[in-house]
Amino acid sequence: MRRIRVGFIGAGGIAGLHASKLSTIPEVEVVSVADVVYDKARSFSEKYGGKPYNDWREMYKSEKLDAVWICIPPYAHTDEVEEAAERGIHVFIEKPIALTLEKAEDMRRAVEESGVISWVGYHFRQAYSIRRCKSILSESGPVGVVLGRWWGGIVGDPKHWWWRRELSGGQIVEQATHIFDLARFLVGDVSRVYTELTKSMLTDIPDLTIEDAAATVLRFKNGAIGVITNTCGANPQAHKVEMDIVARRAHIEIRGTKKATIYRIDGVEDITSLNDPYLDEDLKFIKAIKGEGESEVPISEGVKTLKLTLAALEAYEKTLPIKID
Ligand SMILES: NC(=O)c1ccc[n+]([C@@H]2O[C@H](COP(=O)([O-])OP(=O)(O)OC[C@H]3O[C@@H](n4cnc5c(N)ncnc54)[C@H](O)[C@@H]3O)[C@@H](O)[C@H]2O)c1
Known part of the structure; x- marks a missing residue:
């Protein structure tokens, strides 16, 4: 061989x-x-x-x-x-x-x-729990609302590239991109986005030039709406990487790459991933x-998710919702 x-x-x-x-x-x-x-x-x-x-x-x-x-x-x-x-x-x-x-x-x-x-x-797409959610969503009718969050901490020390917007792109572009990609993977492409960024909390860390919190409102092409929030100022004991999705016949809670729960009219299903997405x-x-x-996940998917996260930044800069083709 x-x-x-x-x-x-x-x-x-x-x-x-x-x-x-x-x-x-x-x-x-x-x-x-x-x-x-x-x-x-x-x-x-x-x-x-x-x-x-x-x-x-x-x-x-x-x-x-x-x-x-x-x-x-x-x-x-x-x-x-x-x-x-x-x-x-x-x-x-x-x-x-x-x-x-x-x-x-x-x-x-x-x-x-x-x-x-x-x-x-975008390894989240490989988690068994997330793949099961995708399959359930395909037979659960239209999606109404999506709530995603990446609430974590600061990566590295003050010399780390992650701290600087011109090197990392900031938390949305570099890290919460996983959640934006997951939203695209599970719900579909986004047609409009509006974002507020802030650095209002980690004011005692001047070398950190990226946002310490952000909230993005998304309108999906299929009519669903969503909100994704991210912060790098969360307490280490309370880090959360999650997504909730409400569809016509299922409510889905994704908790990282290991756990998900599906609520349906006839019962609740808990899913644990045993696979290694990487x-x-x-x-x-x-x-x-x-x-x-x-x-x-061909490179065209990487382009589309980058386009979405860059549109989020543009929306903040222009204080205007940004349309995405
Ligand atoms: N999918 C995931 O879960 C995941 C997790 C961590 C990082 N990442 C991504 O992987 C990328 C790297 O992150 P990392 O945490 O490994 O960073 P890192 O800082 O630990 O490592 C990056 C390495 O690249 C080297 N480097 C920089 N410029 C180079 C160049 N031009 N040619 C060759 N080497 C160069 C650096 O010296 C360093 O050793 C980032 O884009 C990050 O977003 C993805």
């Missing part, structure tokens, strides 16, 4: 997580890793194998890769997707795929024109490369 030759761009937190999942898949060989901090590439390679580089262009030139896992911060995307596509390298890319719609569209075009397979790391997205992407399935 010829193994799928994988390279990594970025050797940080999420790269390590994917590498640990890939190490359990026999058809995969991690052959290289590139990080601008060479020591990070080296320690990653000591742990998961592969040759370390500090420049992904060198890695592309020197290695014959079948697939690349792109795990770099939002600000760091340049043309690593376009070059991979040109070389016929399949692309797994972490969310958010870029900080601007122009960049994201360039990536999508390159992938679609080349025919390489792409997958965006492993499943990696496995399915490998299967798609082998021609044994299709990408469930």
Whole structure:
């Protein structure tokens, strides 16, 4: 059996997580890793194998890769997707795929024109509990209202890219994007959005230049309405990543990627996910490369969710609802 030759761009937190999942898949060989901090590439390679580089262009030139896992911060995307596509390298890319719609569209075009397979790391879509909710929603009639929230804490220390809007895009674009994507996945595309952002709570942390709270009102194309709130100022004992959806014949409560409850007129169903969504997205992407399935989250989905979160920011800046085509 010829193994799928994988390279990594970025050797940080999420790269390590994917590498640990890939190490359990026999058809995969991690052959290289590139990080601008060479020591990070080296320690990653000591742990998961592969040759370390500090420049992904060198890695592309020197290695014959079948697939690349792109795990770099939002600000760091340049043309690593376009070059991979040109070389016929399949692309797994972490969310958010870029900080601007122009960049994201360039990536999508390159992938679609080349025919390489792409997958965006919206792992919530793989949780068994969430997949069961999607299937129930498909037979529960129209949706009325959606309530989503990402109430968490600040990522990293004051030097971390997450703290700065120009590097991370802020909590909506970088993190609550999972909830916006989940809303699209379960309810459908959004036609109009309005957002209020604030930094009214963490006033004692001046280096944090992103919002500490936000509330977004969404109108879906199918007529449903929703509200998504996010904060990075929640008490650590009360972090919440959740979504409630009221449909004609079912009320759904999603609690993270592990639990969901469905209320129907004839009873209540509790669902617990036993699967590992990160492993499943990696496995399915490998299967798609082998021609044994299709990408469930192609790069066009990454573009659409980015468009929605950027529209939310634009709405705040203009204090106007923003229409989305
Ligand atoms: N799906 C998820 O649940 C999930 C979880 C965490 C992070 N993420 C996403 O993954 C991405 C990376 O996040 P992270 O937490 O791993 O960040 P991190 O800061 O831990 O790691 C990023 C790594 O990329 C390296 N890097 C920066 N620019 C580079 C470049 N041009 N070429 C090569 N390497 C470069 C950095 O040196 C660092 O080692 C972000 O977009 C984040 O939103 C997704």
